[in-house]
Amino acid sequence: MIPEIRYAKAGDIQIAYQVFGSGALDLVVVPGWLSNLEIFWEDPAFARFLRGLGSFARVIIFDKRGTGLSDRVTDSPTLEERMEDVHAVMDAVGCKRAALFGYSEGGPMCALHAVTYPARTSALIMHGSYPRRTRTDDFPWGVTAEEVDRFVDSFERDWGGPIGIELRMPSVAHDPAVRQFWGRALRMSASAKTARILTKCNSEIDIRHLLPAIRVPALIMHATGDRTTPVACSRYLAQHIPGAKLVELPTDDHVPWIGCPDRVLDEMAQFLTGAHHAAEVDCVVATILMTDIVDSTRLAGELGDAKWAQLRAAHNEAVRRELAGARGKEIDNAGDGFCASFDGPARAIRCARAIRDAVERLGARLRIGLHTGECVLEPGRVSGIAL
Structure with a gap:
């Protein structure tokens, strides 16, 4: 059940927020670039992450001004103005003091607060964030002005689709359901014009001079392979915030609910409460598909490295195309085989036949296995007897 949407007043701006969770401490969550509180809960991985936060805290989450269910803005809000959104929702729920958790662009706002x-502010937690967004001679880890312009220009052409998904969540970027969610989340969070305004605002962020003045306990987390914001940005934060703890996460995913969310939740729970987070486990009945190229070693030797690489690339494209058409979810692509899951055996069987035929047209043969059984669903992987 989606938590009730409520509204708080920040000056003349209505700020949409939700409150949920059963923990003893208050945790204010400041989203990144764009958000929509209702859409968040449509994605199983995101909803699971939010429930995880609620297992050890009373969570207060909101759509920043200009985004989601909050009032739209026509000008460029400053970081200070956006920070007042935090006060508005804290006051509305009677919260005197809270830990602040900001991911991506939400991090600098939490640091300023x-x-x-x-x-x-009882504690500061930043994930996948930065002290400055754009590159300078003394901060070479930011994005260039040209990169910002190219990203903004892409809104004119691609807005409505899953813009930036390959950089923000590469491990699931090929999953049709995730792509559909991300495109819908962006559309429902802002118009292309508003996204352009907010992206330009974020490109002006620079809080480096504030970092030594932070005196609350601070936890800094960052994916080591982050393709949107280099991990060096969080290393800088940890070096300049007195006493900050840095945790580098073994994933390429920028957003906290993909990659290793249980590690993120555990680090947060330990940091805030001193106790470990009990990971949520989802068990479902699913149909698992496994593929493997027949005599791949011999075939690779006959074709040579270049032609074998071309065949594998064409094979991967064909398999992913058929998976997308059958609403299959890619779990793994190790070596020359795929593992995928389906919520129904009929689609899995049809997809297996389509994959077999597509790969045979490329000049290769596949072994394909299907099994239906109980699986444990965890972000980024599936385990259980069915595998």
């Missing part, structure tokens, strides 16, 4: 209102 920690410096400006230390009495109302």
Whole structure:
């Protein structure tokens, strides 16, 4: 059940927020670039992550001004103005003091709040964030102005689709359901014009001068393979925030609910409560498909490295095309085989036949196995007897 949407007033702006969870401490979640509170809960991985936060905290989450269910804005809101959104929702729920968790662009806003209102900030947590967005001679890890312009220009051409998914969540970027969710989340969070305004605002962020003044406990987390924001940005944060703890996560995914969300939740729970987070496990009945190229070693030797690489690339494209058409979810692509899951055996069987035929047209033969049984669903992987 989706938590009730409520509204708080920040000046003349209505800010949409939700409150959920059963923990003893208050945790304010500040989303990144764009958000929509209702759409968040449509994605199983995101909903699972939010429930995880609620297992050890009373969670207060909101759509920043200009995004999601909050009032739209026509100008470019400053970081200070957006920080007042935090106060508005805290006051609305009677929260005097809270830990602040900001991921991506939400991080600098939380850091500014920690410096400006230390009495109302019990702890600071930043994930996949940065002290400055754009590159300078003394901060070579930011994006270039040209990269910002190219990203903004892509809104004119591609808005409505899953813009930036390959950089923000590469491990699931080929999953049709995730792509559909991300495209819908962006559409429902902002128009292309608003996204352009907010992206330009974020490109002006620079809080480096504030970092030494942060006096609350700070936890900094970052994916080592982050393709949107290099891990060096969080290393800089940890080096300049007194006493900050840095955790580098073994994933390429920028967003906290993909990659290793249980590790993120566990680090947060330990940091805030001193206790470990009990990971949520989902068990479902699913149909698992496994493929393997027949006599791949011999075939690779006959074709040579170049032609074998071309065949594998064409094979991967064909398999992913058929998986997308049958709503299959890619689990793994190790060596020359695929593992995928389906919520029904009929689609899995039809997909297996289509994959077999497509790969045979490329000049290769496949072994394909199907099995239906109980599986344990975890972000980024599936385990259980059915495999």
